[in-house]
Amino acid sequence: MTRFVGLSAIVLLAGACEEGATTPEEITCAILSPADGTLVHDRQAVEIGHTGPVVRVELLAGDEVVASADVLDEAAESVTLEWDSAASADGSVTLTARALGDGETSTTSEPLPVDVDNTAPVVRLGLDRFGLVRGDADVALDLVEAHPATVRVVDQFGTVYDGPADASGSFPWDATAAEERVHWLDVEVVDAAGHSGSLLQFPVIVVNHGDAYEVEYDPAARLFVPADYATVEYHTRGMVPTHAGVKRLISWITWDPEADWLVEYSIGEGLCPHRGISFISEESRSGEIVLELGRDELPSSIITLFPAEDRASSSFPTNDDPLTFGMFFGHASPLEPAEHVEETLPIEMHYVLIDEPPAP
Numbered sequence: 001m002t003r004f005v006g007l008s009a010i011v012l013l014a015g016a017c018e019e020g021a022t023t024p025e026e027i028t029c030a031i032l033s034p035a036d037g038t039l040v041h042d043r044q045a046v047e048i049g050h051t052g053p054v055v056r057v058e059l060l061a062g063d064e065v066v067a068s069a070d071v072l073d074e075a076a077e078s079v080t081l082e083w084d085s086a087a088s089a090d091g092s093v094t095l096t097a098r099a100l101g102d103g104e105t106s107t108t109s110e111p112l113p114v115d116v117d118n119t120a121p122v123v124r125l126g127l128d129r130f131g132l133v134r135g136d137a138d139v140a141l142d143l144v145e146a147h148p149a150t151v152r153v154v155d156q157f158g159t160v161y162d163g164p165a166d167a168s169g170s171f172p173w174d175a176t177a178a179e180e181r182v183h184w185l186d187v188e189v190v191d192a193a194g195h196s197g198s199l200l201q202f203p204v205i206v207v208n209h210g211d212a213y214e215v216e217y218d219p220a221a222r223l224f225v226p227a228d229y230a231t232v233e234y235h236t237r238g239m240v241p242t243h244a245g246v247k248r249l250i251s252w253i254t255w256d257p258e259a260d261w262l263v264e265y266s267i268g269e270g271l272c273p274h275r276g277i278s279f280i281s282e283e284s285r286s287g288e289i290v291l292e293l294g295r296d297e298l299p300s301s302i303i304t305l306f307p308a309e310d311r312a313s314s315s316f317p318t319n320d321d322p323l324t325f326g327m328f329f330g331h332a333s334p335l336e337p338a339e340h341v342e343e344t345l346p347i348e349m350h351y352v353l354i355d356e357p358p359a360p
Contacts, residue, residue: 027052029099031112032078039147040085040093040114041193048097048109049078056100057081061088065098086118090146121145121189121197125204126170130182130252130290130350132207138170139204147192155183165189178206180354182250182292203290205250210354213240215330223261223345225337234337237272238330238349242318248294248354249279249316251330255347257287262335263347265289269316270324272331277305283335315356328353 032047034040046067048057058068059081066088067081085093093116097109125131126140133139141151148165157179161171183206187199215238223236238253253265264283270276279302282289295316303311310317317325330349334340 024101024103024105025052027054027099027101027105027107029054029057029097029107030109031095031097034112034114036112036114038114039192040083040116041118041195042085044083044085044114045080046083046095046097047078047080048099050097050099051077052099053101054099055102058098058100059083060096060098061085061093085116088116090116090119092116115146117147117191117193117195119145120195121148121191123187123189123197123199125185125187125199125202127204130203130205130250130352132212132352133173133175133178133183133204134207135176137173137175138166138168139173141169141171141187141189143169143189145189145191145197148189149192150190152188152190154186157183160185175206176208180206180208180210181248181294182290205352207352207354209357210246210248210352212350212352215240215349215351217349221347221349223255223263223332223334223347225334225340225343227341229337229341234334235272236332236347238332238351239271239322239327240351240353242269242316242326242328243353243355244315244318245356246295246316246318246328246353247314247356248292249328250290250292250352250354251328251350252288252290253330253332253347253349254288255345257285259345260285261340261345263289263345264333264335265291266329266331266333267291267293268329268331270327270329271322272329275323276327276329277302278331281331 029048029050032049046059054071056070057079058065067083069079069081092113095112095114100106122144124142126142151165151171152162153160153171160173182203185202188196190196218237225234226232249267251267262285264281266273266278266281268276268278280291280293295314306317319325332347
């Protein structure tokens with residue numbers, strides 16, 4: 001009988017414990033800002049709202065906790081954390097908030113995708129160096145940038161374009177009003193996050209009347225220094241035919257600068273500086289020499305070498321004789337031949353001839 005009473009007491013005591021038990025108060029959290037799909041860069045404030053007895057709030061980017069804070073004010077309904085978005089890769093990143101209560105209580109918010117951009121634009125043109133631009137053109141940009149905002153293009157004469165980035169990846173240029181010559185472009189692109197990238201001194205050629213011409217080489221598209229260079233000719237010529245009405249010459253030569261050759265490049269009419277008239281020359285180790293000359297820029301010392309009937313002309317003289325005025329030449333010379341005996345240097349010569357516009 002005594003044993004029965006003891007068991008009954010235990011049962012009554014257990015019932016009393018169950019009736020007095022309390023359920024832990026629910027906690028919640030949600031990301032209040034930024035909004036879904038926001039473009040994020042640098043350090044970003046993230047506001048997290050919460051309810052219930054929350055003691056700590058965490059922010060996760062993907063699966064990694066990137067910011068956290070203890071909740072010290074029981075009356076607080078939100079906390080703002082700072083996230084260094086540069087620690088995440090550019091592109092879509094999913095943010096979630098996690099609230100922790102006393103003990104093991106925790107909850108996680110709905111995921112929030114944002115778009116991270118912490119990289120400056122990489123700016124290139126969709127043209128080769130010295131590419132031709134004609135008429136009312138759309139000049140292609142080759143950008144590495146997800147959010148281009150504005151483009152500014154200037155050359156040595158002023159502003160070419162300053163405005164919003166085109167969705168097609170180009171900028172407009174009314175080259176009909178531009179001087180026909182080499183234009184050295186500085187291109188700056190600013191993205192929606194405020195980062196900027198630049199391309200400096202990129203050469204293009206405005207040609208509304210004229211064209212590029214294929215160069216004929218003699219002996220080949222290379223420089224070569226023979227062992228007996230002191231007694232034989234070892235220069236390279238490039239030639240394009242002349243024609244009536246040429247008012248401007250543009251020519252350039254390229255080679256591998258790592259080869260460390262000092263090269264002289266000259267242009268003129270005839271076959272070469274020794275069998276013709278040299279107009280202009282330059283030397284360099286840089287791997288590129290660009291020569292540009294208008295007929296109206298020739299000095300009188302050269303003009304006096306022209307036939308009398310051509311001295312007052314606005315265009316270069318021309319005839320059918322390659323030894324005089326039937327050819328424009330490019331002439332490449334190694335200036336330190338002793339340093340490159342029996343060595344070969346591949347080269348490329350290019351010529352663009354600008355013509356006078358047709359009479360109205």
